[in-house]
Amino acid sequence: MTQAKSTALKIATVLWVIWGLVHAFAGIIVLTSDASSGFAAIADAIDAEALKAEYHAAVGGILNQHGWNLLWFGVATIIGGLLIWRGNMTAIWVTGMVGGLADLGYLLFVDFPGYVNFFPGTLMTFISGSAVLLSFWVWLSNRNA
Numbered sequence: 001m002t003q004a005k006s007t008a009l010k011i012a013t014v015l016w017v018i019w020g021l022v023h024a025f026a027g028i029i030v031l032t033s034d035a036s037s038g039f040a041a042i043a044d045a046i047d048a049e050a051l052k053a054e055y056h057a058a059v060g061g062i063l064n065q066h067g068w069n070l071l072w073f074g075v076a077t078i079i080g081g082l083l084i085w086r087g088n089m090t091a092i093w094v095t096g097m098v099g100g101l102a103d104l105g106y107l108l109f110v111d112f113p114g115y116v117n118f119f120p121g122t123l124m125t126f127i128s129g130s131a132v133l134l135s136f137w138v139w140l141s142n143r144n145a
Contacts, residue, residue, distance in 0.1 A: 027071030
């Protein structure tokens with residue numbers, strides 16, 4: 001592997017670890033919050049008062065499931081990033097699918113409608129997209145070599 005490819009994988013790792021830490025932390029926040037606070041933590045561009053309500057317990061359960069997904073997405077991408085650092089080509093695919101597809105849903109349903117601020121939300125989408133592009137560039141160039 002060339003120095004450029006090795007460096008690209010190391011940068012992708014750093015990006016995935018940052019993305020993973022932010023999402024794991026967000027998952028913990030959602031899991032330890034009531035529904036109103038959980039929604040306000042996610043939809044940070046919306047006035048928190050507009051999201052205050054007495055939600056049915058089922059809504060809280062669904063939000064906690066989302067928090068759980070954020071937590072495991074984060075942990076999985078941290079582990080995947082560390083494997084990418086070591087040049088694991090399978091980890092490129094798995095990490096890209098977990099983090100990339102998680103962020104695609106976020107981009108479509110939360111970011112594009114304007115429910116979140118640029119930081120940390122939209123920035124995390126740029127981070128995961130950059131990690132996907134860098135690592136898949138290495139994967140593709142190794143495949144064609």
